[in-house]
Amino acid sequence: MAPRFAITAEPLDVAALLATAQQLHDLLARDRNIEGPGAVILFVGVVRGRHQGQEVRALTYEAYTPLAVASFERIAAEAGVRVADAVLCIHHRIGTLEVGEPSVVIAAVAAHRGEAYAVSRFAIERIKQITPVWKREVLVDGASWVEGATVDPDAPEPLADAWSRTCP
Amino acid sequence: MAPRFAITAEPLDVAALLATAQQLHDLLARDRNIEGPGAVILFVGVVRGRHQGQEVRALTYEAYTPLAVASFERIAAEAGVRVADAVLCIHHRIGTLEVGEPSVVIAAVAAHRGEAYAVSRFAIERIKQITPVWKREVLVDGASWVEGATVDPDAPEPLADAWSRTCP
């Protein structure tokens, strides 16, 4: 079974994360005597060949690994406050990735699809807010760090904003 | 490359559908000179071990295959009216499935995640409305056909309802 949360330099294995997430939800369901896994949403972020009009040759990802893994645990706990019986698994890759390679895979599992979609969308929004991962774009004419979000993990507004993007 | 839309008695291959969907979006993006695949949402419906309090041993799926495949094409066209540059692939399994096996896999690919989530959610809602597939639940004490939706594919209200469940 794959770890629930990971930062890894190895290529991401979508099928393995799907299997792990299903197994974890199955165990949770037995333990709590609730309905088992019925819907899995896999979010796969892939390196896009073009960004804001410029051709991207590759992306290099860097992470503060222990805090990034802790951020995934935190995001799962935050999701659990609103969606009680879902399982969330997150693997983010680091190192240099070619166009088309997955940079992040999120598996959200629940008995029913509404909950799985909500947890999935919440997770990716929150990762982009607080997870200490940085990407460097290698373009045709040079390379630069992409500067995204500066969010206090304890601030309520960004948390509410992430939930606001989930499906009804 | 896997077919874009299929009804199949073979086990569903999530990784193969992901690869196909990515390739199709890559081709689309080159053709239209737009941003290539950046986000893939895979919806995986799996056979749940319990339904409305009853233990499920297995599910048997039956389809009117040519119309079911045509329904997937129709759903992709409907999605394209609102989300122009996404790719949608749908494979639905038929035959007898054990608990935990995927019954349907939907891959929705777009340059950005908001569009991919919207197309994914729209597709599963619409499949449940109009795709001619039927499931028979084998419970501990007997088996019965699950009777779900009766929806006129041309009626505007169910179409609007499916969109209303997509993420903002």
Add this chain to the structure above:
Amino acid sequence: MPVTVLLFAGLREIVGAGELSRPIEAAATVDAVWRDLRDHWPALTPYGPSLTCAVNAQYAPMSSPVQDGDEVAFLPPVSGG
């Protein structure tokens, strides 16, 4: 002037066949084909209000005309996914 009738799920089980050939009259409609079936297998009757149908693998209203050789499918409430 026969049409091919396709039946699925609960409908198929009532009739005991997924495919059958039924004669139709000139200027018949899908609805006429359904009424003929229902007369032969009264257990189909409760499905009437919740049916959708297709002619030659295209969604069609019950009022659609059917012709010699058409494939007419009756679809009980769907439950895929």
Add this chain to the structure above:
Amino acid sequence: MPVTVLLFAGLREIVGAGELSRPIEAAATVDAVWRDLRDHWPALTPYGPSLTCAVNAQYAPMSSPVQDGDEVAFLPPVSGG
């Protein structure tokens, strides 16, 4: 009384190292560690308003106290996913 400072992405490139040891005074805060760095590498200055930080791999405000042996990480705007 040294602390270990971790720097990432653009910050790391300015300083030329991802990890360094810096002396601190008694009753120091994360903010004091940052000011010390900024004084040595003025090119860090523009990052001040957009920083977040962590002490011992836990999110921490700039006002957090730091102690001998702590690991203090400065995080420029994140861009994962």
